[in-house]
Amino acid sequence: MKYDVIGIGLGPTNLGLAALLEEVSSTKALFFEEKESFVWHPGLLLEETTLQVPFMADLATMANPKSEFTFLNYLHETGKLYLFFSYNEFTIPRTEYNHYLNWVANKLTTLQFNSRVVNVQLEETGYKVSVLDKKTGKEKQYFSKHVVLGTGQRPSIPVPVKELWGNRVFPALQYTFKKEEIVKLDHITIVGSGQSAAEIFLDLLEEQKYHNYELEWLTRSPALRELETTKFRLEMFTPSYVDYFQNLSFEKREKGLSYFYQLRNGINPETLDAIYKKLYHRSVNFTDLRASIRLHSELESIEDGFIVNAKHLEEEKEFQLKTDAVILATGVKANIPDWFYQNFSPLINWENEQHFKLNHDFSLSFTHDHPHHFFVLTDLDYSHGTASTNLKLSVFRNQLIINTLLEKDVFKIEEKTAFQLFSSHSIR
Ligand SMILES: Cc1cc2nc3c(=O)[nH]c(=O)nc-3n(C[C@H](O)[C@H](O)[C@H](O)COP(=O)(O)OP(=O)(O)OC[C@H]3O[C@@H](n4cnc5c(N)ncnc54)[C@H](O)[C@@H]3O)c2cc1C
Structure with missing residues (x-):
C-alpha cells in the first residue's frame, strides 16, 4: 500500500499533525514512533511543573478551536472542565499535558509504535521508508508520496x-x-x-x-x-515574526538567533x-x-x-x-538521523556547510524539481527562528504542511498576528 504521507517520530509536533490530518481529510497517513507507547519527556515529568506556554498551544486550537482534539474538549470528555475553570490559570501541569497528548494518541488510528525508522530514500514515485519493528527485530519497507521528519531533539x-x-x-x-x-x-x-x-x-x-x-x-x-513573558515579547512567537525572520538573509538570521536565545531559555x-x-x-x-x-x-x-x-x-x-x-x-540539539545526511545531503540546497535550506512551508529545498515533499520539524532555528520550534507555533507549522499536502488552503493562517510591524513591507 502506498501512503500519502509518513511521519517519523511522535512528539507533540507530529501527533498534532496526525490529529489535524485525520479531521480534515481522508489522506492515507502513517506515523512511526520507536517508543512502545506515547509518552512526553517522562524523565522530567516532575510534580507541580507546568508548561511554559498557555493551554491554547494544544494540538488543535490555533488551527481549529472546534476540533475534537482541543485541550478544552479533553477536559470536557474527562469531566474536568469545572476544576479547570476554578484553577483559573493559563499554564497547565506538564503531567496533565502528557495525559492530554495520550488521550489524543488513543483516538487516532494512524499511529504505529515500537517502530524505528532506519532509512528513507527518495525514489522516482516517492519515498521508500524502512522501519525496524522493535518487537520482532524485522525490517519492513513502506512507500509514501511525502514524509515529515519529527524526531525532536536529544541532549x-x-x-x-x-x-x-x-x-x-x-x-x-x-x-x-x-x-x-x-x-x-x-x-x-x-x-x-x-x-x-x-x-x-x-x-x-x-x-x-x-x-x-x-x-x-x-x-x-x-x-x-x-x-520573558511580557506581551510584546510574546509577539516574537507569532506567524508574523516567523515570516519576517524567514525572509532575512542567512547572515542576518544567524545573528538574530543570539537574541532569541535570551527569550527562549x-x-x-x-x-x-x-x-x-x-x-x-x-x-x-x-x-x-x-x-x-x-x-x-x-x-x-x-x-x-x-x-x-x-x-x-x-x-x-x-x-x-x-x-x-x-x-x-546542558540543553538539547536537533536529533537528525544519520541516514538523513547520507541520503539527502547531495540532493538538497544548503545555507552553509551545516544548515540545510528549508522552504516557507518547512519542506526541504531540493536541487531538482519533483513533487515529493520532505518536511522537517526539527533544527528549524536557522531557517525559521528559535520561536518556530516553540510549542506555541507547532500548530502553525502543521497548518502550512497540511495546506501544501492537500494543495489548498484548508487552514486559513491569520494575517495579522502581532501589533508590532517587523518588516518595512508590513501593512498596518
Ligand atoms: C521537559 C521539557 C519541557 C518542555 N516544555 C516546553 C514548553 O513548555 N513549551 C515549549 O514551547 N517547549 C517545551 N519544550 C521543548 C519542546 O517543545 C519539546 O521538546 C517537544 O517535545 C518537541 O516536540 P517534537 O514533537 O518536535 O519532538 P519530541 O517530543 O522530542 O518527539 C520526537 C519523537 O521522535 C521519536 N523518534 C526519534 N527518532 C526516531 C526514529 N528514527 N524512528 C521513530 N521514532 C523516532 C522519539 O522517540 C520521540 O518520541 C520542553 C522540552 C522538555 C525536554
Whole structure:
C-alpha cells in the first residue's frame, strides 16, 4: 500500500499533525514512533511543573478551536472542565499535558509504535521508508508520496562522559529514572542554566527533607535569567515574526538567533521564587544550607572519582569540586538521523556547510524539481527562528504542511498576528 504521507517520530509536533490530518481529510497517513507507547519527556515529568506556554498551544486550537482534539474538549470528555475553570490559570501541569497528548494518541488510528525508522530514500514515485519493528527485530519497507521528519531533539552533552559512569553522570531528560539512586549519595551536582536545571535543583532541595546529600548548581550565566513573558515579547512567537525572520538573509538570521536565545531559555519566575523561598526558610535556623548556586561557572571536564573541573568565566579561574553524581541540564540539539545526511545531503540546497535550506512551508529545498515533499520539524532555528520550534507555533507549522499536502488552503493562517510591524513591507 502506498501512503500519502509518513511521519517519523511522535512528539507533540507530529501527533498534532496526525490529529489535524485525520479531521480534515481522508489522506492515507502513517506515523512511526520507536517508543512502545506515547509518552512526553517522562524523565522530567516532575510534580507541580507546568508548561511554559498557555493551554491554547494544544494540538488543535490555533488551527481549529472546534476540533475534537482541543485541550478544552479533553477536559470536557474527562469531566474536568469545572476544576479547570476554578484553577483559573493559563499554564497547565506538564503531567496533565502528557495525559492530554495520550488521550489524543488513543483516538487516532494512524499511529504505529515500537517502530524505528532506519532509512528513507527518495525514489522516482516517492519515498521508500524502512522501519525496524522493535518487537520482532524485522525490517519492513513502506512507500509514501511525502514524509515529515519529527524526531525532536536529544541532549547536548558538553564534556566527554564515560559509559561506566552511567547512573552517576546523565542528562536531565533521565532524571526521574535515576533519582531514587542518586539521592542516597553524599553530593549531587547539577550543571545548566535553564528551566530543567532549576526544576531539578528545586526538586532535590525538597528531597533533602528525607536525605542528607549536599547540592550544588553550576551555571555559566552571570545571573539566573527569568523567562520573558511580557506581551510584546510574546509577539516574537507569532506567524508574523516567523515570516519576517524567514525572509532575512542567512547572515542576518544567524545573528538574530543570539537574541532569541535570551527569550527562549529563561526560567519560570515561579520556579525561581520557590527556590529562593526554600533557601530563605532554611536559613532562618542558621543551619548549613546544604545547597549552593555557583554563577559564571562553566563545566570543563569530569574525572574518574567524580571530580568536576570548572572555570569561573569572569574571574578566569579554574576550580574543582568533588561530587558523587552529575546531572547535565546542558540543553538539547536537533536529533537528525544519520541516514538523513547520507541520503539527502547531495540532493538538497544548503545555507552553509551545516544548515540545510528549508522552504516557507518547512519542506526541504531540493536541487531538482519533483513533487515529493520532505518536511522537517526539527533544527528549524536557522531557517525559521528559535520561536518556530516553540510549542506555541507547532500548530502553525502543521497548518502550512497540511495546506501544501492537500494543495489548498484548508487552514486559513491569520494575517495579522502581532501589533508590532517587523518588516518595512508590513501593512498596518
Ligand atoms: C521537559 C521539557 C519541557 C518542555 N516544555 C516546553 C514548553 O513548555 N513549551 C515549549 O514551547 N517547549 C517545551 N519544550 C521543548 C519542546 O517543545 C519539546 O521538546 C517537544 O517535545 C518537541 O516536540 P517534537 O514533537 O518536535 O519532538 P519530541 O517530543 O522530542 O518527539 C520526537 C519523537 O521522535 C521519536 N523518534 C526519534 N527518532 C526516531 C526514529 N528514527 N524512528 C521513530 N521514532 C523516532 C522519539 O522517540 C520521540 O518520541 C520542553 C522540552 C522538555 C525536554
